[in-house]
Amino acid sequence: MKQMRLGTSELQVSQIALGCARLTQLDQKGAAQLLHTALEEGINFFDHADIYDGGACESLFSKALELTPSLREKLVLQTKCGICPGYFDSSREHILESVDNSLKRLNTEYVDVLLLHRPDTLMEPEEVARAFESLRDSGKVRYFGVSNQTPGTMELLSQALTVPLVADQLQFSPTNTGMIDFALHANMQIDASVDRDGGILEYCRRRNITIQAWSPFQYGTWDGVYLGNEEKWGELNRVLRELSQQKGISPEAVVISWILRHPAGIQPIVGTTNAQRLRGICRADGSLISRPEWYRVYQAAGHKLP
Numbered sequence: 592m593k594q595m596r597l598g599t600s601e602l603q604v605s606q607i608a609l610g611c612a613r614l615t616q617l618d619q620k621g622a623a624q625l626l627h628t629a630l631e632e633g634i635n636f637f638d639h640a641d642i643y644d645g646g647a648c649e650s651l652f653s654k655a656l657e658l659t660p661s662l663r664e665k666l667v668l669q670t671k672c673g674i675c676p677g678y679f680d681s682s683r684e685h686i687l688e689s690v691d692n693s694l695k696r697l698n699t700e701y702v703d704v705l706l707l708h709r710p711d712t713l714m715e716p717e718e719v720a721r722a723f724e725s726l727r728d729s730g731k732v733r734y735f736g737v738s739n740q741t742p743g744t745m746e747l748l749s750q751a752l753t754v755p756l757v758a759d760q761l762q763f764s765p766t767n768t769g770m771i772d773f774a775l776h777a778n779m780q781i782d783a784s785v786d787r788d789g790g791i792l793e794y795c796r797r798r799n800i801t802i803q804a805w806s807p808f809q810y811g812t813w814d815g816v817y818l819g820n821e822e823k824w825g826e827l828n829r830v831l832r833e834l835s836q837q838k839g840i841s842p843e844a845v846v847i848s849w850i851l852r853h854p855a856g857i858q859p860i861v862g863t864t865n866a867q868r869l870r871g872i873c874r875a876d877g878s879l880i881s882r883p884e885w886y887r888v889y890q891a892a893g894h895k896l897p
């Protein structure tokens with residue numbers, strides 16, 4: 592597994608990360624098997640959030656791994672905060688309390704990265720800055736980032752921060768390409784030319800902020816898995832199968848290679864709970880996808896080129 596540097600941080604992370612939002616679909620033995628498979632395959636980066644199954648995913652993670660201090664040092668743990676039932680909360684109190692709870696559940700003294708999970712229109716940048724400084728100074732959090740944010744909110748926040756933002760976690764897959772469509776269709780009077788995300792891809796590239804791609808196998812927002820959905824995504828599945836056979840890797844690995852092929856240095860966060868599927872995914876590499884193949888997958892998902 593290749594490694595990459597996360598944003599401007601000192602962290603060397605696996606180019607593929609394991610997302611732990613579905614971990615509690617497994618019992619402790621199954622979770623241990625999945626997590627040890629990830630480690631064997633060279634994955635060192637694990638993505639969490641305080642809200643994943645009400646915190647139970649974080650607890651199961653540390654129990655299943657039997658997290659000792661020496662194992663902890665080999666891992667890069669990321670968690671998120673700020674989503675509450677019915678509202679978003681980026682207040683200092685909420686951030687500090689959420690991190691303390693995550694640390695207890697993860698059975699660790701620090702997380703490597705903390706992300707604000709969603710933009711909060713009531714955010715006070717100075718308050719977030721005070722929370723981040725206090726977490727950094729106490730050693731509870733090493734680096735900070737955001738999720739689902741536009742350049743506008745990141746700039747607003749950054750004006751008050753004394754720490755860099757190292758990541759923005761965004762949905763990205765062959766079926767969810769909003770962040771690239773508009774630039775490809777610039778100057779065209781069509782829907783695809785509308786910039787809904789404020790040029791987030793270019794913004795992150797220019798500032799060396801790592802984009803993490805969440806839900807690489809889901810279409811819509813929560814509509815389901817496009818892999819194997821022949822009715823809705825027949826052409827995409829046909830092309831992925833063909834490339835999978837040609838290259839001797841799984842269709843999932845073709846998708847992840849497609850994400851890794853993009854020069855933005857996107858880190859896919861995969862959420863499988865199946866250890867065998869994970870092994871297949873870890874065969875992915877950006878170098879396996881040629882330029883024509885990249886555009887072929889893009890178009891097979893129904894996107895047009897000008």
Ligand SMILES: NC(=O)c1ccc[n+]([C@@H]2O[C@H](COP(=O)([O-])OP(=O)(O)OC[C@H]3O[C@@H](n4cnc5c(N)ncnc54)[C@H](OP(=O)(O)O)[C@@H]3O)[C@@H](O)[C@H]2O)c1
Binds near residue numbers: 639760807819860861
């Ligand atoms: N920042 C955010 O707002 C946000 C939002 C959502 C997620 N996330 C993060 O992103 C991570 C990944 O999200 P995700 O789990 O939605 O991603 P995903 O990897 O796209 O989806 C995983 C799901 O797809 C299934 N799957 C994969 N390949 C399949 C196939 N060929 N056929 C049938 N089912 C298949 C998996 O089933 P198996 O388990 O059986 O393999 C699993 O249920 C999360 O764990 C979380 O860390 C962040």
